[in-house]
Amino acid sequence: MEQLLTVDDAERLAEAVVPAEAWGYIAGGAGDERTLLWNREAFSRCRLRYRILIDVSDVSTETSVLGTAVSMPVLVAPMAYQQIAHQDHELATAQGAAAAGTLLCLSTVATATPAAVAGAAPGAARWLQVYVFKDRSVSEEIIAEALDEGFSALVLTADFPVVGIRDREVRAAFDVPEADVPAYRSARQRIESDDPALDLLDAGVEWGYVTELRERFGVPVIVKGLVTAEDARLACEHGAAGVVVSNHGGRQLDGAVASLEALPEVVEAVDGRAEVYLDGGVRRGTDVVTALALGARAVLVGRPVMYGLAFGGAKGVQQVLEILRDETENALALLGCRSPAEVTREHVSTKYL
Numbered sequence: 240m241e242q243l244l245t246v247d248d249a250e251r252l253a254e255a256v257v258p259a260e261a262w263g264y265i266a267g268g269a270g271d272e273r274t275l276l277w278n279r280e281a282f283s284r285c286r287l288r289y290r291i292l293i294d295v296s297d298v299s300t301e302t303s304v305l306g307t308a309v310s311m312p313v314l315v316a317p318m319a320y321q322q323i324a325h326q327d328h329e330l331a332t333a334q335g336a337a338a339a340g341t342l343l344c345l346s347t348v349a350t351a352t353p354a355a356v357a358g359a360a361p362g363a364a365r366w367l368q369v370y371v372f373k374d375r376s377v378s379e380e381i382i383a384e385a386l387d388e389g390f391s392a393l394v395l396t397a398d399f400p401v402v403g404i405r406d407r408e409v410r411a412a413f414d415v416p417e418a419d420v421p422a423y424r425s426a427r428q429r430i431e432s433d434d435p436a437l438d439l440l441d442a443g444v445e446w447g448y449v450t451e452l453r454e455r456f457g458v459p460v461i462v463k464g465l466v467t468a469e470d471a472r473l474a475c476e477h478g479a480a481g482v483v484v485s486n487h488g489g490r491q492l493d494g495a496v497a498s499l500e501a502l503p504e505v506v507e508a509v510d511g512r513a514e515v516y517l518d519g520g521v522r523r524g525t526d527v528v529t530a531l532a533l534g535a536r537a538v539l540v541g542r543p544v545m546y547g548l549a550f551g552g553a554k555g556v557q558q559v560l561e562i563l564r565d566e567t568e569n570a571l572a573l574l575g576c577r578s579p580a581e582v583t584r585e586h587v588s589t590k591y592l
């Protein structure tokens with residue numbers, strides 16, 4: 240058995256057990272996968288400026304996101320259809336995240352319902368990711384169920400008006416597993432159409448929906464999938480409590496700016512009015528502290544969690560998250576920081592970014 244020391248080890252272990260068509264969906268990106276590559280590469284263009292002779296005998300990775308305590312500034316990104324990676328799907332991911340002490344963001348198009356996820360890991364921190372169906376009541380029913388079950392915020396994914404060009408998925412013959420997904424089943428009952436499942440989503444959503452969600456459901460709304468200062472300002476003006484700087488893990492617009500490259504302008508535009516998170520290409524604790532230094536409050540990880548789920552179910556998810564936590568703790572100590580809050584802009588040089 241191959242050693243499991245890093246997230247890259249987890250990727251190899253997962254690839255060995257996941258069917259080829261599902262692997263094309265999980266690991267792939269859009270188009271020529273340039274943005275997928277850049278998301279990773281941007282981290283290697285930042286250089287950490289560590290400080291010395293600071294007492295780091297007591298380092299903690301603990302922090303909070305929108306007032307919710309988490310064991311580390313690393314959260315679980317929303318990912319669809321997790322039964323393609325493991326029979327225990329989102330339930331195992333929820334248990335793994337809870338065991339590692341961090342927050343899970345559940346996808347609208349999950350295999351498991353919000354109630355089932357809440358039942359699998361009672362009391363754990365959770366947000367619901369929102370995709371907007373053409374019949375908005377499909378999404379709003381799932382939102383209502385999640386809020387009943389204690390999910391504490393809504394994450395509106397805004398970079399998915401249409402699906403990206405996913406050549407790798409097509410070549411691998413991946414099919415959306417519609418029948419396994421409660422949201423699609425519910426949409427099919429209400430939206431008369433023979434179109435593919437993803438066409439049941441509404442490409443007409445605009446900024447007003449951020450305000451509407453906030454006013455209607457009374458919980459914080461986070462806008463996920465922006466990469467510009469302009470959109471960051473609009474998110475704040477519409478009352479977003481948080482933004483996720485993200486290009487959907489390089490799965491949507493190929494050629495889009497890497498998330499890390501976009502982070503500084505978003506942080507500047509938000510100017511403390513909302514929490515800023517980042518996802519895309521985070522694979523190491525050093526990536527986590529780099530994002531913190533550029534102003535992120537926390538990062539989300541997508542594929543690494545799917546890798547853990549695929550090879551080890553709940554335990555695998557926990558192992559991957561704990562690798563990231565241990566690496567983050569180590570990076571904090573070597574930077575001269577005792578907590579995520581002590582990481583500042585001075586800890587990174589962006590000369591090459």
Ligand SMILES: Cc1cc2nc3c(=O)[nH]c(=O)nc-3n(C[C@H](O)[C@H](O)[C@H](O)COP(=O)(O)O)c2cc1C
Pocket residue numbers: 264265266278316317318319346347348368396463485486487488489490518519520521539540541542543545
């Ligand atoms: C297999 C897979 C499924 C995804 N499904 C969703 C989804 O349902 N909703 C969403 O907002 N983002 C989805 N994403 C994007 C992730 O939330 C996240 O933005 C991205 O994976 C971060 O990049 P990383 O995989 O490099 O960590 C998905 C990503 C992957 C890899």
